[in-house]
Amino acid sequence: xxxxxxxxxxxxxxxxxxxxxxxxxxxxxxxxxxxxxxxxxxxxxxxxxxxxxxxxxxxxxxxxxxxxxxxxxxxxxxxxxxxxxxxxxxxxxxxxxxxxxxxxxxxxxxxxxxxxxxxxxxxxxxxxxxxxxxxxxxxxxxxxxxxxxxxxxxxxxxxxxxxxxxxxxxxxxxxxxxxxxxxxxxxxxxxxxxxxxxxxxxxxxxxxxxxxxxxxxxxxxxxxxxxxxxxxxxxxxxxxxxxxxxxxxxxxxxxxxxxxxxxxxxxxxxxxxxxxxxxxxxxxxx
Amino acid sequence: xxxxxxxxxxxxxxxxxxxxxxxxxxxxxxxxxxxxxxxxxxxxxxxxxxxxxxxxxxxxxxxxxxxxxxxxxxxxxxxxxxxxxxxxxxxxxxxxxxxxxxxxxxxxxxxxxxxxxxxxxxxxxxxxxxxxxxxxxxxxxxxxxxxxxxxxxxxxxxxxxxxxxxxxxxxxxxxxxxxxxxxxxxxxxxxxxxxxxxxxxxxxxxxxxxxxxxxxxxxxxxxxxxxxxxxxxxxxxxxxxxxxxxxxxxxxxxxxxxxxxxxxxxxxxxxxxxxxxxxxxxxxxxxxxxxxxxxxxxxxxxxxxxxxxxxxxxxxxxxxxxxxxxxxxxxxxxxxxxxxxxxxxxxxxxxxxxxxxxxxxxxxxxxxxxxxxxxxxxxxxxxxxxxxxxxxxxxxxxxxxxxxxxxxxxxxxxxxxxxxxxxxxxxxxxxxxxxxxxxxxxxxxxxxxxxxxxxxxxxxxxxxxxxxxxxxxxxxxxxxxx
Ligand SMILES: Cc1cc2nc3c(=O)[nH]c(=O)nc-3n(C[C@H](O)[C@H](O)[C@H](O)COP(=O)(O)OP(=O)(O)OC[C@H]3O[C@@H](n4cnc5c(N)ncnc54)[C@H](O)[C@@H]3O)c2cc1C
Ligand SMILES: Cc1cc2nc3c(=O)[nH]c(=O)nc-3n(C[C@H](O)[C@H](O)[C@H](O)COP(=O)(O)OP(=O)(O)OC[C@H]3O[C@@H](n4cnc5c(N)ncnc54)[C@H](O)[C@@H]3O)c2cc1C
Ligand code: FES
Numbered sequence: 001x002x003x004x005x006x007x008x009x010x011x012x013x014x015x016x017x018x019x020x021x022x023x024x025x026x027x028x029x030x031x032x033x034x035x036x037x038x039x040x041x042x043x044x045x046x047x048x049x050x051x052x053x054x055x056x057x058x059x060x061x062x063x064x065x066x067x068x069x070x071x072x073x074x075x076x077x078x079x080x081x082x083x084x085x086x087x088x089x090x091x092x093x094x095x096x097x098x099x100x101x102x103x104x105x106x107x108x109x110x111x112x113x114x115x116x117x118x119x120x121x122x123x124x125x126x127x128x129x130x131x132x133x134x135x136x137x138x139x140x141x142x143x144x145x146x147x148x149x150x151x152x153x154x155x156x157x158x159x160x161x162x163x164x165x166x167x168x169x170x171x172x173x174x175x176x177x178x179x180x181x182x183x184x185x186x187x188x189x190x191x192x193x194x195x196x197x198x199x200x201x202x203x204x205x206x207x208x209x210x211x212x213x214x215x216x217x218x219x220x221x222x223x224x225x226x227x228x229x230x231x232x233x234x235x236x237x238x239x240x241x242x243x244x245x246x247x248x249x250x251x252x253x254x255x256x257x258x259x260x261x262x263x264x265x266x267x268x269x270x271x272x273x274x275x276x277x278x279x280x281x282x283x284x285x286x
Numbered sequence: 287x288x289x290x291x292x293x294x295x296x297x298x299x300x301x302x303x304x305x306x307x308x309x310x311x312x313x314x315x316x317x318x319x320x321x322x323x324x325x326x327x328x329x330x331x332x333x334x335x336x337x338x339x340x341x342x343x344x345x346x347x348x349x350x351x352x353x354x355x356x357x358x359x360x361x362x363x364x365x366x367x368x369x370x371x372x373x374x375x376x377x378x379x380x381x382x383x384x385x386x387x388x389x390x391x392x393x394x395x396x397x398x399x400x401x402x403x404x405x406x407x408x409x410x411x412x413x414x415x416x417x418x419x420x421x422x423x424x425x426x427x428x429x430x431x432x433x434x435x436x437x438x439x440x441x442x443x444x445x446x447x448x449x450x451x452x453x454x455x456x457x458x459x460x461x462x463x464x465x466x467x468x469x470x471x472x473x474x475x476x477x478x479x480x481x482x483x484x485x486x487x488x489x490x491x492x493x494x495x496x497x498x499x500x501x502x503x504x505x506x507x508x509x510x511x512x513x514x515x516x517x518x519x520x521x522x523x524x525x526x527x528x529x530x531x532x533x534x535x536x537x538x539x540x541x542x543x544x545x546x547x548x549x550x551x552x553x554x555x556x557x558x559x560x561x562x563x564x565x566x567x568x569x570x571x572x573x574x575x576x577x578x579x580x581x582x583x584x585x586x587x588x589x590x591x592x593x594x595x596x597x598x599x600x601x602x603x604x605x606x607x608x609x610x611x612x613x614x615x616x617x618x619x620x621x622x623x624x625x626x627x628x629x630x631x632x633x634x635x636x637x638x639x640x641x642x643x644x645x646x647x648x649x650x651x652x653x654x655x656x657x658x659x660x661x662x663x664x665x666x667x668x669x670x671x672x673x674x675x676x677x678x679x680x681x682x683x684x685x686x687x688x689x690x691x692x693x694x695x696x697x698x699x700x701x702x703x704x705x706x707x708x709x710x711x712x713x714x715x716x717x718x719x720x721x722x723x724x725x726x727x728x729x730x731x732x733x734x735x736x737x738x739x740x741x742x743x744x745x746x747x748x749x750x751x752x753x754x755x756x757x758x759x760x761x762x763x764x765x766x767x768x
Contacts, residue, residue, distance in 0.1 A: 023501075023509050037465060043557065043566040044465075068566060084465040086503035217557065217567070220463050220505055221699050222529045223549035229540045234533065239701060253540050256652030260542040264568035271563050 001081035005058055010140040013065040014108060015074045016050070022057030024049070024087045030115035031093030031211065031243060034059065035219040037084035038072055045069045046216045046238070048112035048188075049088060059087075062111030062140075068268040075276075089219045090242045093209075097124040099183035102174060103149070104167050104197055105131045106189025110141050112211060113188045118148040120186075126150050128182075130170050132189075136161035167193065168200045175204045182206050187246065191255055198246035208246040212237045214257065229253045292335055300402040301330045308632040312589075313596045315477045315560055318629060319383070327412040331360035333404050337396060342406060345394035347749040350374045352391060352406055355413060365422045367413050372423050375410075376449055376492075377442070377748065379418050379484050382411025384475060385745050386623045418487055425495040428455035433762040436461065436519040438506045438702060441469020442744045443735025444525030445489065446751030447758075451523075452496035454759045459519070460498055463505040463701075466556065469527055471744070473556040474548070476586050478593070479626070482555075511705035512731065521730050521758045524717065525751060528736035530699045533692055534578065538646030543572065543654035547579070547587040547693035554590045560597065571595060572688030573607035576657055578643060579693035580613035583741075585626040587691045588635045609635050610687070614642040614662050614675045638685075640664070642677065646690055657685045698737045706731075716740050724754030729768060732758055 008016040024034055033048045051060035065071045076082070093116050101120055105113035110131050121127045129149040133139040134157045146152045153170045154162035163170065167189070174182060185208040187197040194210040201208040214226040214237045221239035228237050229250035235241070304320040305311075311318050322330065334356045342352045351370050358367035371378050387393070387407035395403030417423060433456045437448040440462040452458045466472050468485040493500060506512060506526070515522050531546035533539045550569065553559040559569030575591040577584050591609045599606030611630070613620070616639045620627055631637070640662040647656040661681035664673040697715045710718040710727040717726055717733045724732040734750030736742055760766040 023504060027509060041558075041565045084503055086463065086465070086505060086509075088508055089505070217549065217552055218464065220508075220529075220701055222531070223552050224531045224533065224546040225549040227533075227540065234540055250540075253652060257540070257542060261568050261570070264562065264570065268563050268566055268568070 002085040011137040028052040028088040029092035030119045032088035034087035050111040064108035068272045095119045100126040101184045102128045104187040106193040109189030121148045132167040195251040210246040341394035342391040345390040379414030431455040435521045439525035440467035443747035443751040446748040447755045450755030461504040507701040507704035524733040541648035544690045574687045575689040576687040580620045584693035585622045723757035
């Protein structure tokens, strides 16, 4: 069992948790992820290691409540314990001095992009960061991102904060700017955002790395459920990734595979919300 | 019945295993084979001729003393029967259920030459089940040696090795990447063939009696590397199995509805997907499932699919879909355990022999809508004596399916080989190890089970775990050098 040490609420749906997991903190690196299962009946879900503290033996995750499992996790409080926490999984980000690079974080993708931006900055890169979300309340860690960036642009889809645009707009402007050669782009966020980042950088031939968020079970290469179609065949995101060359990814296949369990996900969520309402009513009646 | 003559014994007919009715059982996940009663077990035990040179024992990869355990059983001394059994095999309740007896002990039984062999597997299960409930034969532990050993992987190979080492008084830590111990016994073989409470009970008993420390959620190669383990432990045993699935190299494998048998079975068994939404992990099959392959894994996937279809329809007598097995060789080459093949047919799985898929077809949404296949014929036997299949030109046809499950064989998962310099592997990805001792080419590292043989059997993995434990024990006690 793994104890929740600390919780921060960034918005109604975005939460941070620091969890006791010395075995994972021991070898965690930027770009890697864990598998979490809340309780006996829970599913195994992948979450990126947003930060880790080797001395304290803890890791930090940031997640968005999009369905049953993340919602259930979001309602847990410090002191509570979760059943499974396995990792670190996946290959770490390849950190070296590339020159000037851009880190794009969309929505909850800001969390995993942060340790990458930090490591790249430490390695001597000039770091430009673009963070974006649908609306102001979903944006977080602007201050932390600014600390590790030479330049930072924040945008929202609805204009409620920062620039009113998608992340791809400022990205395109940087790529157009002939004075500043962009050596590489990292993008983490919803699959659809990563797809458009990839389409944006492709004409400029700028190597682009994305961290793919396919559906997973074991996270160790045992099931193949996480496979993604690349130009040169299928690979397993959990062991061959999670980072891939964005220009090789078959995005339509990826998006379609993410939708496969849509009905079941909704059923699970409805059932959970119903249960919470009943429990709430029972408490209210006491 | 003590005084039966050999002739009289030979007249007794082999006792059928009581099974759940095929139409009922395909609507539930309860165990299919119900087990012998004490009466039936004793009567079946009477059939054994107590050969002076028992061939059955030669057929057993761990050399269970079969005539002895059967004799004790028919004399009504079940506790003694358990002792005979446990002297060689610590997991009889498991092996009695899953061993391919027809090619091992029972395949060698003299009675089988003319009639039917003694039902050794069923008797083994009877004795094992008795012990699960009564625990007459405690696992005893030698005084502490102060030596530490690590066992990686908690399947039959790792479990057997850990138990034998702990009995010798060594301090054993077992590392398992999943959240539950037991390897394929937990994530692969379905509940209706091997109830998980049997596996949990065996694992928990060993842990309690012997104080083995099991660390789940530890992926060796990621959480710790092999070289890190070697700093803290005097010996390391690798029993990580052959868990890496393979997909056919044909177009269309990424459509929704195509999965490896490992994914499907993990969702069903480890994650209890058949209980969705009570359990959170969904698993879905459509009305027309094709399972590629015909081994144990394929049989399990087909029979789980059938149950899911029936459970969803709510009517067990009226199956709501079709499950097809697609196999490129013929009925005679089916590699699955005989009983499973038979049960799959009884339950209504449809077999398509001499058929091979060449393309999976999808619709505009990216879901599977069909499969293009080609008919095969068997050629002359090759060097290994197997007749290899060849495609019949121009025989392509389309099968309407919405789910494709590939059970094509697996290879060792390479994750454990991160930072494991010196550990040699074959070109099939299996670890090179001495078959007698389990020693690998890397100092203080042993290996056994599917990781060295590729996908094989529970009992052969246990045998390998046992042999390695014996050598590790001698090494730790300083009786043999590396
Ligand atoms: C390597 C990796 C790292 C990840 N890191 C993070 C992280 O740091 N923070 C975070 O919030 N999420 C992360 N995710 C995504 C996270 O795993 C999913 O959001 C989670 O599994 C959803 O579970 P659920 O039961 O709450 O929702 P579900 O009921 O499973 O899904 C609800 C909705 O979310 C969508 N969805 C489901 N799975 C994913 C997915 N993998 N990616 C995107 N959308 C999905 C579904 O299509 C559906 O619309 C990561 C995924 C991967 C593969
Ligand atoms: C569906 C199915 C049905 C089968 N049916 C039968 C049958 O009826 N009869 C029969 O005799 N055999 C059967 N087999 C084969 C049999 O189960 C295997 O041969 C046997 O389990 C191999 O044992 P093992 O201990 O070598 O490996 P496994 O049982 O595979 O166990 C390996 C364990 O190591 C863990 N592991 C892997 N990598 C790591 C790592 N890096 N770090 C930590 N842990 C790790 C895995 O999670 C797993 O728990 C079947 C196999 C399958 C898949
Ligand atoms: S999650 Fe199972 S192989 Fe990647």
